[in-house]
Amino acid sequence: MSIQKVFAILIIPVFLFSCKETQVAAPETPNILWLVSEDNSKHFLKLYNKNGAFMPNIEALSEKGIVYNNAFSNAPVCSVARSTIISGCYAPRVGAQYHRRMEFAPMPEGLKMFPEYLREAGYYTTNNAKEDYNFIKSENVWDESSKDASYRNREEGQPFFHVQNFHTTHEGQLHFTRAQMDSIETVTSAEDVAVFAYHPDTPIYRYTNAYYRDLHQKVDSEIGQFINQVKEDGLMENTIIFYYGDHGGVLPRSKGYIYESGLNVPMVVYFPKKWQHLAPVKMGSRTDVFVQFIDLAPTVLSLAGLDIPEQIDGKPFLGKTITKDILKERNTAFGYADRFDEKYDLVRSIRKGRFKYIRNYQPFNVDALFNFYRYKMLAFKEWQQLFEDGKLNVEQEQFFKARAPEALYDIETDPHELNNLVTDPTYRSTLKELRSDLRHLVKSMPDLSFYPESYFLEAGLSNPLVFGQQRKSEIAELVDLADLSLKSFKESKVKIELALKSDDPWKRYWALIVCSSFGKEANHFFRTALQMSKEDKENLVRFRAIEFLMLHEQNVPSESILEILGNSKSETEANLILNSVALLKTVKANFEIQIPKTMFPPEWYDQEGDLINRRVNFINQ
Template identity: 50%
Template sequence: MFQSTIKDRWTKLFLLIIVCLISHGSIAQERPNIIWITSEDNSKHYMKLYDSDGVETPHIEQLSQTGLVFDHAFSNGPVCSVARSTLITGSYAPRIGAQYHRKMKTVPMPDNLEMFPFYLREAGYYTANNAKEDYNLDKGDKVWDESSNKASYKNRKEGQPFFYVHNFSVTHEGQLHFGPEKMEETPISTLPPSGNLQPNHPQTALFEYTRAYYLDRIAEMDRQVGELIGQLEADGLLENTFVFYFGDHGGVLPGSKGYLYETGLHVPLVIHVPEKYKERVSYKAGTRVQEFVSFVDFGPTVLHLAGVKVPKQMDGEPFLRKKNKSPNDVAYGYADRFDEKYDFVRSVRKGKYKYIRNFHPFNFDGLWNNYRYKQIAYQEWVDLYRSGKLNEDQRQFFEVKPVEMLFDIEKDPYEINNLAEDPAYEKQLLAMRKELGDWLLSMPDLSFYPEFYLIEEAFDDPTAFGQDHRRDIKKYYLTANLATSGFQNVEEQLKRKLEDDDPWVRYWALCVLSSFGEEAKTLEEAVIGLSKSDPVRINRVRASQFLGICGVSDPMMDIEEALYSTTDPHEALLIMNILVQLADGPYGYTTSVEEGKLAASVADDSNIIRRLEYMNGL
């Protein structure tokens, strides 16, 4: 009896000591600190650590000596808000309704899922973000202890483990929004050597200068990274801290940010692994890792390193772990609306091959986007195209895209030589098409509905909407994929689908016809009927678009009338995108939208204003 009492007292005393240690951080500090250092808008192509034409980044390179260099790290989206929405949720943006840049309506987090720093806070971590968020989702107040330009890991309680994000903006696209006078103020002789220009870029002095200036911005970013790492060392924290450095997506020379090419998605990733925690990682320090990792995996990786269970609702998986599993070699990408410019593109990279599916190939890459074209290199590129001074490779950016694109990235790093129609690659093409299709349907991908419809019908709970409409989305995907076959093989199917009771089947049949272009003129009679009588306005517009692409009739007046008749600015923006596509394409049409005829709810929208300024030549 006496011995039992003594034992109970010692047990209570031991538990009390444990509680005290936890409250003072002694045991809490056994959990690693984790820092994300992000630089905006830079792919791996501009750093000598990855590319011989890149600039030296000594501080990031030094970080790699005590850690890992990932040779295949990818943003899933090629623009800030979509990339960051993927990072913070561990979820694919088209599944959760966060795929449009920028949000016209924020969407809620999926049921039973929080942004991943929430789970770190629950586990006792201090979470701080300095300072960019740019999420397309409702954040709530439980994600960050602090998120501002004053946020710091230093504000935590003594001994408390922390997760800290520090964003550097010196490489952001806006740094290249300079005028011609910049070339005199900062001569190219004062900048890092520009290296070789991309073969699909104009080989001009302006493009050379733009690249050199951008390399200079990366060198400055590296200096700032060095200051932050130096502060960690001075604070005695580096030995307890995993440090991730990565670009938040690709960019920012023309044709990178906003596009699913490697220059838009393939980012640098270097991770310092502290000696103290090396047993938590299967890779040895100094390794160049060949495994494919994507932004969707970053949040789960942080949770795993912190000893926190990864929610099953997340799409990603940890890539730093004690034991190797079969290395991943697949990464997916998505591109939808960028401000006022619409597109619908999906990609999959598997090993050395890259497959890109253009669901709206008539939306050529160079379709006007106000923010992109603030860069004078973009302006020069389009001017050279319009004056007929570009070669075949350089013109591709401004011409109708193939429905499918297949590239061997090892041989063709800038994705110029499309192998999709090469019989020698047919087996690879079919495998990649299936790989992408299986992924799209597994989410399922919400973008098979137009954005304005999702805003109205789905965005109160987009994830649930997707699950409830999984069969419908598969139906729309299969309709859209008729574009990958020869027209004669699918003509009868398309004719039936133009008569389908489901408006979105008709929508996709019309988009497929526009993808085929003049080859599909045999169905013009049915399409003319839809252009006049389809009960869904956007279908009448898509029908008119097809008739314009085929040269059957000038579609602009009918599309303009449809624009004037809508009170929904989101639908209006899509209609205006179609007007610009037809006016700037090779069809010879002109448009003049009268602002006074627009509904007030439409005319006041900022994206609409930008489109109007361009269309009216202001």
């Protein structure tokens, strides 16, 4: 869509269910329709926020349905969020946590993508049109999955499950140029629009906010048209309709980040009168019950009256067996963020009621680390420039600074997660509880991201679930080792030293990450790290040693970095090392290195996303 099409908002009619419905025979099971908008957190809808966009068709749905105040994507990016939805499983448990996948993971043995169960039960399953799964897909999932897919092609009287995706709010729509920005006026007033406290209040940010709200209104009109089609087809009284955003976004520090702006999505579920007995919540109301994307698959199966496979992690929040008493204790959501294109991180979060706990397992990775696709946006570029020019306040420059290993936020009083409460004694018991809850969760899965992606692809991709279960105790040890950074260095020193001498390369790997987290406080291990950077048998351990040294002002020859890069056995391993080189380039003003593109096999530059090329171009610029 060109930026000029913003004016389509003014000419596309808002239908508000105005068409007269034609009556058709009612099925014995409900039709289920998903209306999915891309890249928009709840913060941009007036339904949730007085400064949000007015979306009258969504609000009309809410008047005859349920508004979920606490609906969460488990991941803040498309492929991982959608892989979570289609499987009903936590992505780091089943090897689907990286965006985008280097290779497809198999579905867990004995588990199918949930629409296949619906199809086996007689449903007509259709998807128009985005899939973006990190799994190998069976041919039996959809009757149709394309830009032409429609529930209208089913047999007469056959119930359907249909997904209609709307792309107008996608991140790519904000990749406009300065010339386009200067020539096109937004419908939403840029003068009156709200700018988040962590963003600089500039004309570019005001324009981007206003334009993004225009896109919301356009999506609402598109949704209105589709609902009218359903109404014209005589299906409204037999169809349960979900509207939700596929994850948060898309202004800087949302999509791709584990903050509420990346995870807390809008969700409305409309129930016709005939099927209201499947909802334990009164129509036209709002609920604070927590629902997650892992819950969507079992919820749809529950509404269809089908059994829920044991391998699914989620729980249904709608259906004939779901009561208010069952829901009232659901106040927790889990989040995960790993690799986004060429940018690596490892962050986990748990939201419990009003409090949010974030665990940054590699806190020295700054949020602002370059990502080619993110930095196409003028707002990202300007934010970076203002930081370099020293023109940001304390809240605005957090994005460019090393993070704390853990953070605790009170979302009710601090909705944009700016005031870390970890050191506040008032919240000590809450901190301990959430830290313990998250630690238990990553161990119990177990979380496969505690191994480097390249090692997982080599050793575990053929059967991620079995791979993880066979190494559950080993992963738990790595989690405990990573959590040494939450203690004082004095308490952790002996265990770090033992891990650095371990025969297990991944214990040595994590011990060095912990050293980097402690910073100069861990200078006792500089000499050990220098030796490891030259002699360790594992290439990635050698580079973590260099990373520790260089982050804390120890000089390492560029030749050593190039040697380790040249030893990379795969594109994935090289990309992980390049991520650390890019970090050094970002946080060390005097660090310079030139990486010859000829040092990598030509086929590594031909992969989807061109990750190696993007990183090398950034480092060499």
